[in-house]
Amino acid sequence: MGLLSKKDAALIKDPLADNNPITIQVLGICSALAITAELEAAIVMSVSVLFVLGIGNVVISLMRNIIPSKIRIIVQLIVVAALVIIVDQVLKAFAYELSKTLSVFVGLIITNCIIMGRFEAFALANGPWRSFLDGIGNSLGYGVILIIVAFFRELLGAGTLLGFKVLGDPIEKTGVYAFGYENNGFMLLAPMALIVVGIIIWIQRSRNTALVEDH
Amino acid sequence: MSKKTDSNVYTIIFAIAMVIVVGGLLAFTASALRPRINNNERLEKQQNILYAMGVNANDASSAVFVSTAEAPELFSKYITKQLVIQAGEVSEDENAYLIDVKKEQASAKAGNARRLPLFVGNKDGKTFYIAPIRGKGLWDAIWAYVAMDENMVVQGAYFDHKGETAGLGANIKQRYFMDDFIGESLMSNGEFKGITVAKGNNDPKNERKDDNKVDAIAGATITGDGVTAMLKSELKQYVPYFENLKNN
Numbered sequence: 001m002g003l004l005s006k007k008d009a010a011l012i013k014d015p016l017a018d019n020n021p022i023t024i025q026v027l028g029i030c031s032a033l034a035i036t037a038e039l040e041a042a043i044v045m046s047v048s049v050l051f052v053l054g055i056g057n058v059v060i061s062l063m064r065n066i067i068p069s070k071i072r073i074i075v076q077l078i079v080v081a082a083l084v085i086i087v088d089q090v091l092k093a094f095a096y097e098l099s100k101t102l103s104v105f106v107g108l109i110i111t112n113c114i115i116m117g118r119f120e121a122f123a124l125a126n127g128p129w130r131s132f133l134d135g136i137g138n139s140l141g142y143g144v145i146l147i148i149v150a151f152f153r154e155l156l157g158a159g160t161l162l163g164f165k166v167l168g169d170p171i172e173k174t175g176v177y178a179f180g181y182e183n184n185g186f187m188l189l190a191p192m193a194l195i196v197v198g199i200i201i202w203i204q205r206s207r208n209t210a211l212v213e214d215h
Numbered sequence: 216m217s218k219k220t221d222s223n224v225y226t227i228i229f230a231i232a233m234v235i236v237v238g239g240l241l242a243f244t245a246s247a248l249r250p251r252i253n254n255n256e257r258l259e260k261q262q263n264i265l266y267a268m269g270v271n272a273n274d275a276s277s278a279v280f281v282s283t284a285e286a287p288e289l290f291s292k293y294i295t296k297q298l299v300i301q302a303g304e305v306s307e308d309e310n311a312y313l314i315d316v317k318k319e320q321a322s323a324k325a326g327n328a329r330r331l332p333l334f335v336g337n338k339d340g341k342t343f344y345i346a347p348i349r350g351k352g353l354w355d356a357i358w359a360y361v362a363m364d365e366n367m368v369v370q371g372a373y374f375d376h377k378g379e380t381a382g383l384g385a386n387i388k389q390r391y392f393m394d395d396f397i398g399e400s401l402m403s404n405g406e407f408k409g410i411t412v413a414k415g416n417n418d419p420k421n422e423r424k425d426d427n428k429v430d431a432i433a434g435a436t437i438t439g440d441g442v443t444a445m446l447k448s449e450l451k452q453y454v455p456y457f458e459n460l461k462n463n
Binding site for chain 1: 220221225226229230233237240241244245248251252255259277283377378379380381382383385419420433434
């Protein structure tokens with residue numbers, strides 16, 4: 001990345017791997033459970049969080065010297081809630097179809113702990129440009145895990161990807177279903193999201209043992 | 216950080232200023248965009264009603280509405296009458312489709328006679344009766360537009376939801392679920408029975424049309440139960456209208 005200094009590039013790269021918000025910081029688990037039954041929903045959520053966290057981090061960073069520390073959490077909440085609601089209203093007026101797809105996620109974005117976590121841990125102590133990069137990096141790291149989890153859940157649970165029947169038709173018994181394969185309905189339920197996230201955490205930590213916590 | 220931002224006076228002033236600025240911003244956005252949003256919602260209702268009676272742009276598997284540009288014209292072409300049923304009285308109202316079902320349910324709870332909108336459509340010589348209904352899913356509201364013939368046999372349905380789980384309950388708006396309702400009767404031996412979203416129906420292709428049952432979505436039990444309850448309690452109120460229709 002020629003445009004960014006090494007330190008700035010690390011802000012983008014670290015959350016994708018060794019400081020991933022989901023698998024290392026264990027934030028954002030609630031939405032990782034809720035919306036990974038379908039690949040499309042996971043992508044929409046990732047893009048929304050990218051947008052909100054990128055802009056929110058900049059706003060909080062610009063305000064960092066005037067926010068009273070006693071009420072900083074409330075201020076952060078107001079900033080993120082206002083951002084999400086304004087975007088939602090604008091979409092409802094100008095891109096109604098898209099807003100209907102997103103309406104489910106509005107609540108999930110506001111309560112996403114990654115957003116509050118990055119405001120609190122990074123944007124309050126750093127300048128706007130670095131905060132922006134941090135927001136982008138963390139939401140990409142979040143999105144990558146979400147998409148991996150959703151890929152396996154939709155494929156094994158429903159036999160589809162982005163709604164396309166990649167494994168054949170389970171009712172007409174075509175494709176792999178002709179050989180007696182069955183969808184695993186359990187993959188669509190929330191516990192399997194946790195198990196898939198757990199498997200990713202396991203693989204990541206066994207490839208890089210420095211990540212294993214002592215306690 | 217400087218002492219200034221730690222003082223109580225500063226904190227209170229900051230909080231007040233923040234509330235005024237953010238509140239003003241939200242109020243401004245909401246009221247400036249309200250007419251556009253209302254218009255979008257109105258067009259969506261027309262699209263939903265047309266969808267239920269089979270006027271849509273569906274491809275092989277996904278549900279597609281007619282475009283918003285065509286919706287008003289097609290709506291006035293296919294919907295011949297808009298009725299409001301209140302305490303047994305039937306009247307015509309060309310804006311019946313704008314009646315807010317949620318508000319009517321609340322006012323019925325408060326003891327008032329509920330206004331029930333019903334849209335009469337005509338397509339290729341066939342008459343459709345389309346009722347807007349509303350109920351509860353797992354997380355939030357679900358609603359539907361159900362097109363019936365004069366014997367209360369479903370001719371088409373459009374389901375939608377506010378916040379059901381993506382990939383599970385949210386699939387009530389997928390065609391494979393909605394299309395199962397086509398041909399199912401809400402009546403059984405002359406009595407109103409509704410349609411049950413049933414697990415263990417052993418009829419995934421939905422070939423039995425006379426059993427008052429459609430196949431449920433795996434993993435979406437509560438949403439399915441919500442659909443069952445909504446169909447039963449809401450459409451039951453239309454039964455007297457259909458009985459009158461037959462007797463006259």
